[in-house]
Amino acid sequence: MKTEFLKENRILFIFLSGEIDHASARDIILFADSEIDVYRPSKLVLDFKNVSFADSSAIAIVIGRSNKMKKLGKTEKIKIQNVTPTIMKIFSFSGLESYIER
Amino acid sequence: MKKINEAKIVFTSHLSNEAFARTAVAAFVATADPIMSELAELKTAVSEAVSNAAVHGYKDKIGYITVKMRLYSDFKVIITVSDKGVGIADIEKAREPLFTTSKSGEQAGMGFTVMESFTDGLKIRSTVGKGTTVTMKKVFTSKDGVK
Numbered sequence: 299m300k301t302e303f304l305k306e307n308r309i310l311f312i313f314l315s316g317e318i319d320h321a322s323a324r325d326i327i328l329f330a331d332s333e334i335d336v337y338r339p340s341k342l343v344l345d346f347k348n349v350s351f352a353d354s355s356a357i358a359i360v361i362g363r364s365n366k367m368k369k370l371g372k373t374e375k376i377k378i379q380n381v382t383p384t385i386m387k388i389f390s391f392s393g394l395e396s397y398i399e400r
Numbered sequence: 401m402k403k404i405n406e407a408k409i410v411f412t413s414h415l416s417n418e419a420f421a422r423t424a425v426a427a428f429v430a431t432a433d434p435i436m437s438e439l440a441e442l443k444t445a446v447s448e449a450v451s452n453a454a455v456h457g458y459k460d461k462i463g464y465i466t467v468k469m470r471l472y473s474d475f476k477v478i479i480t481v482s483d484k485g486v487g488i489a490d491i492e493k494a495r496e497p498l499f500t501t502s503k504s505g506e507q508a509g510m511g512f513t514v515m516e517s518f519t520d521g522l523k524i525r526s527t528v529g530k531g532t533t534v535t536m537k538k539v540f541t542s543k544d545g546v547k
């Protein structure tokens with residue numbers, strides 16, 4: 299996992315990688331939350347380009363981080379990008395399509 | 401239809417075995433040569449069932465999870481995932497989208513919805529105190545395009 303922070307517009311990119319499942323979710327959540335706490339971004343972008351597998355724990359990751367951004371009082375909240383069609387379907391089951399950056 | 405292959409794996413409910421189970425299933429169905437999206441869907445469904453057995457079935461204990469795989473000549477695969485954990489009191493409720501008994505914030509309550517949507521049939525049998533068996537059927541599109 300890598301992050302990139304754009305100072306000008308305070309966008310935090312988190313580049314997730316590998317397989318996202320219930321076994322790896324906890325570490326991803328801890329990592330993302332600590333990065334959010336460090337940078338206090340006005341927008342968070344979760345990038346799935348290097349994610350080879352994801353199950354429903356990815357939904358919990360997105361919803362949880364969205365709630366965390368809301369708690370910080372951020373209005374633009376969160377976007378997800380570069381998701382595969384299968385992972386896109388998983389997100390759509392729980393109404394997360396609107397989070398997807400096109 | 402003729403059963404052309406069968407396999408069974410038994411492993412402990414450590415969460416790291418979630419990856420082992422879905423990889424084993426992927427290897428098992430390789431001879432049916434599924435298209436990528438259908439294989440990804442099956443792996444996801446297996447992952448959901450195995451994580452449920454580990455996280456909800458056995459909770460803080462470690463028990464055995466069994467995954468049975470059967471492949472049929474008409475590109476159909478039947479997977480059963482069973483545990484001898486706590487069982488499910490209300491299966492209808494458990495199947496509802498967003499329903500979860502977990503408070504960790506790591507469970508979205510979408511596992512059964514994923515299993516249902518990513519397979520061609522989902523059956524849940526469960527007895528409180530005895531355990532749970534989830535049976536999933538997946539029919540692969542054959543390479544000449546027929547289901």
Ligand SMILES: Nc1ncnc2c1ncn2[C@@H]1O[C@H](COP(=O)(O)OP(=O)(O)O)[C@@H](O)[C@H]1O
Pocket residue numbers: 448452453454456457458483485486487488494495499500501502506507508509510511512513532
């Ligand atoms: N193997 C199992 N043993 C006991 N309870 C289970 C099992 N599988 C599912 N459940 C129950 O069904 C609920 C819904 O499961 P699921 O849709 O996968 O959502 P989640 O796992 O995110 O809670 C779980 O919260 C749990 O209470």
Ligand SMILES: [Mg+2]
Pocket residue numbers: 448451452507509510511512
């Ligand atoms: Mg689940």
